[in-house]
Amino acid sequence: MKKLLFENFRFGLLCFVLLAGLIFTYSNHFNNPFHFDDDHTIVNNIWIRDIQNIPKFFVDATTTSSLPESQSYRPGLTTLNTIDYWIAAQDPFRIGVNPIYGNNIGLIPFYFHLSIFICFIFQSILLFFLFKKIFQISCNHRWNNYFALFTTAFYSYHTALAETNNYIISRSDGFSTFMVIFAFVLYLYFPLKRKYGIYLIPFILGIMVKETALMFIPILFFYILLFDKQTDFTRIFKKENVNKLFLSIKAIAIPLCLGIIFIFLSELLRSQTFIPGTTSRWDYLITQPFVLVQYFKTFILPTELSADTDWKALNTIFDMRFLMGILFLIGIIWLAILLSKNNLFRPISFGILWFLFALIPTSSIIPLSEVLNDHRIYFPYIGLSLSFSFAFIYLVILKKESFFTHSFFVKISVIILVLGIFIAHAYGTHQRNKVWSTHESLWYDVSIKSPNNGRGLMNYGLSQMQKGDLAKAKIYFEKALLLIPNYPLLHINLALLHTMLQDKVTAESYYKKAISIGMYKDQCYYYYGHFLFQEKRYDEATQMLKYSLLENPANTFSRYTLMELFYKTTNWGSLQTLALETLTYLPNDSICLKYIEVAKNKKTKLEIAIETATEYPTAENYITLSIAYYEAEKYLECIEACREAIKLKPNYALAYNNICSAYNELKMYDNAIEACNKAISIQPNYELAKNNLNLAKSRKGK
Numbered sequence: 001m002k003k004l005l006f007e008n009f010r011f012g013l014l015c016f017v018l019l020a021g022l023i024f025t026y027s028n029h030f031n032n033p034f035h036f037d038d039d040h041t042i043v044n045n046i047w048i049r050d051i052q053n054i055p056k057f058f059v060d061a062t063t064t065s066s067l068p069e070s071q072s073y074r075p076g077l078t079t080l081n082t083i084d085y086w087i088a089a090q091d092p093f094r095i096g097v098n099p100i101y102g103n104n105i106g107l108i109p110f111y112f113h114l115s116i117f118i119c120f121i122f123q124s125i126l127l128f129f130l131f132k133k134i135f136q137i138s139c140n141h142r143w144n145n146y147f148a149l150f151t152t153a154f155y156s157y158h159t160a161l162a163e164t165n166n167y168i169i170s171r172s173d174g175f176s177t178f179m180v181i182f183a184f185v186l187y188l189y190f191p192l193k194r195k196y197g198i199y200l201i202p203f204i205l206g207i208m209v210k211e212t213a214l215m216f217i218p219i220l221f222f223y224i225l226l227f228d229k230q231t232d233f234t235r236i237f238k239k240e241n242v243n244k245l246f247l248s249i250k251a252i253a254i255p256l257c258l259g260i261i262f263i264f265l266s267e268l269l270r271s272q273t274f275i276p277g278t279t280s281r282w283d284y285l286i287t288q289p290f291v292l293v294q295y296f297k298t299f300i301l302p303t304e305l306s307a308d309t310d311w312k313a314l315n316t317i318f319d320m321r322f323l324m325g326i327l328f329l330i331g332i333i334w335l336a337i338l339l340s341k342n343n344l345f346r347p348i349s350f351g352i353l354w355f356l357f358a359l360i361p362t363s364s365i366i367p368l369s370e371v372l373n374d375h376r377i378y379f380p381y382i383g384l385s386l387s388f389s390f391a392f393i394y395l396v397i398l399k400k401e402s403f404f405t406h407s408f409f410v411k412i413s414v415i416i417l418v419l420g421i422f423i424a425h426a427y428g429t430h431q432r433n434k435v436w437s438t439h440e441s442l443w444y445d446v447s448i449k450s451p452n453n454g455r456g457l458m459n460y461g462l463s464q465m466q467k468g469d470l471a472k473a474k475i476y477f478e479k480a481l482l483l484i485p486n487y488p489l490l491h492i493n494l495a496l497l498h499t500m501l502q503d504k505v506t507a508e509s510y511y512k513k514a515i516s517i518g519m520y521k522d523q524c525y526y527y528y529g530h531f532l533f534q535e536k537r538y539d540e541a542t543q544m545l546k547y548s549l550l551e552n553p554a555n556t557f558s559r560y561t562l563m564e565l566f567y568k569t570t571n572w573g574s575l576q577t578l579a580l581e582t583l584t585y586l587p588n589d590s591i592c593l594k595y596i597e598v599a600k601n602k603k604t605k606l607e608i609a610i611e612t613a614t615e616y617p618t619a620e621n622y623i624t625l626s627i628a629y630y631e632a633e634k635y636l637e638c639i640e641a642c643r644e645a646i647k648l649k650p651n652y653a654l655a656y657n658n659i660c661s662a663y664n665e666l667k668m669y670d671n672a673i674e675a676c677n678k679a680i681s682i683q684p685n686y687e688l689a690k691n692n693l694n695l696a697k698s699r700k701g702k
Contacts, residue, residue, distance in 0.1 A: 011145055029436065030109075030110050033437075034109055036308070042085075046556050048082040048106075059269065063078055066552065072271070074208070077175075077209045080209065088106040091111075123177065124156045127156075134350065138344055138345075153422060160374060160378075163432070173212065176207070177212075180219075183199045183202040200255060214262070214361070215360060215361065215379070219354055232340055233341075280315075287371045289322060290322060292359065295372075332352055332356070333352075344398075345394075347386055347390040351387030359380050362376045454483030458489070468690055488514040488517045489514075499531065504535070515528060521547075521548075525544045526545065526557050528544050529544030529547075530545075530561050541565055563575055579592045605628045610628075613641070619646075636666075642662075653679040656689070657679040659672075660675040660676040660692045672693075676689050676693035676696060
């Protein structure tokens with residue numbers, strides 16, 4: 001009894017240490033920002049801001065994204081994002097950071113990362129039980145708990161998983177995988193409950209989040225064949241195996257029917273604007289065998305991880321990479337078939353089949369936007385972890401068990417080797433978390449590892465433009481233009497850059513080019529409309545913004561800008577109509593409610609700001625007044641309002657920055673430089689003041 005208690009204590013302690021190590025490994029990722037596709041699925045997706053919208057997600061695919069081209073049917077995914085947004089908005093303490101999202105209070109990455117990581121921990125626990133069951137069937141060994149724990153940790157610590165766990169919208173891979181494992185555990189551990197279909201509940205939840213969960217069906221089929229029916233695949237078509245095949249198919253009949261229904265439903269409800277990818281179906285297909293080679297290589301040595309690779313589709317089967325891929329695919333399938341002969345080796349065979357089937361949704365005849373993505377390997381790597389771990393366990397421990405048991409040196413060597421593997425992966429994961437910690441670090445990493453990825457170069461250039469390094473941004477945008485000349489978002493960014501460089505003629509040409517390409521049309525019209533608004537070409541701006549809303553009625557940027565335009569031109573009727581309409585998308589939105597009130601009172605922003613500052617003379621109200629004066633092109637009055645703010649709040653960096661902006665417009669550059677220097681001395685990291693200072697210096701030089 002004492003020996004059993006000690007063994008349980010030792011195993012429990014080991015579990016605790018591994019869990020603590022995993023938490024520490026990911027401890028630096030919880031505040032990593034939204035990246036890439038997070039923008040259109042979370043940051044700019046108005047539907048996730050109201051938890052009452054959840055029923056709508058299941059009947060309207062346009063709620064999944066603010067980009068019409070990306071509106072696939074994934075209601076469960078949008079629901080998860082909505083719940084996290086709601087939790088973040090309810091918390092009065094606002095854990096984490098929300099530095100740039102303004103009154104969009106639910107956009108705090110910490111809450112999203114936390115829920116994703118909690119699911120990851122529970123998935124790891126369920127994986128342990130799945131692996132333990134497989135090991136018990138294949139080799140009922142006294143160390144199976146440790147074998148299952150080692151396999152689970154080998155998967156959970158793997159560096160490549162950081163690409164999924166850091167990329168918030170890739171929770172679709174994480175949660176759908178979690179549900180597949182949950183369904184498996186329910187199926188395996190509660191056989192008497194199978195007739196009630198309880199194991200199907202997580203399966204259904206999984207496919208609602210991402211279609212890859214459908215691979216539960218063939219993976220379960222091969223599990224039944226290998227472990228329940230003890231089938232030797234080298235004799236699969238022999239007479240004695242026909243009944244096994246029939247019974248295995250019968251066992252998956254219900255999930256198969258549910259899967260077919262979901263596929264039909266997904267096609268029916270998918271937005272008509274959705275574009276899965278522009279690559280030729282044939283070119284995409286012939287590229288995937290070599291992509292599998294890359295995924296396999298990354299599992300062994302994850303040193304080339306990239307958030308956005310520069311892999312291109314092959315265009316001929318006579319490419320050496322296609323041949324290598326086909327040979328690899330044939331070889332790994334042959335190995336899975338061969339190892340199915342022996343009950344002891346069936347975990348390896350099953351792991352290989354898991355790896356291959358889990359990749360079918362992304363590595364087959366369905367062409368996606370990218371031929372390869374590192375976050376896609378989250379689900380398939382469970383299979384490879386099982387295969388590699390069991391091969392290691394067999395070769396190092398089971399094959400020479402007596403030698404391992406009696407040799408202290410061998411035990412220590414194996415422990416050091418295992419610890420070395422875990423520590424290496426933990427370190428790699430911790431480093432990848434750092435890469436994902438800012439937009440600049442992420443896209444710099446992409447620009448180094450994927451130098452032929454125009455989108456990656458563009459995004460790194462965008463990070464430099466946001467910093468105010470316009471020269472560096474221009475270099476990277478122009479490099480990207482050579483690689484992706486027909487990418488509308490690149491032309492929009494070039495237009496924004498040239499606007500900042502005061503070359504508005506060139507900027508307008510880029511806006512027109514972006515529109516002419518015919519993709520991301522709502523964004524192209526919005527940015528061009530915003531540009532025209534800033535140039536006070538109000539009629540043209542109104543037309544562009546209305547075009548944007550025709551393409552995508554849920555584009556809140558276009559709505560806010562058009563409301564601001566109507567407000568500035570005192571078009572009170574149109575302002576009230578648009579604000580009321582926008583409330584159907586954004587219930588109780590404070591900006592819309594403010595515009596409705598303004599439209600009723602028919603007072604301009606400047607009139608309201610003057611009244612407010614007169615009645616409530618605070619530093620903040622004087623700053624609001626200064627902005628109103630600036631927008632009305634009353635720059636001297638703007639400066640005077642800022643000085644009133646400084647009287648009330650002497651070290652007010654924003655006031656000095658606004659004075660600088662006004663002096664820039666008055667072409668009094670020495671005064672502008674003095675004001676911006678003062679702002680920066682108060683707030684050294686004030687990027688806007690630095691940009692205004694550089695503008696004053698460059699104009700003075702000219």
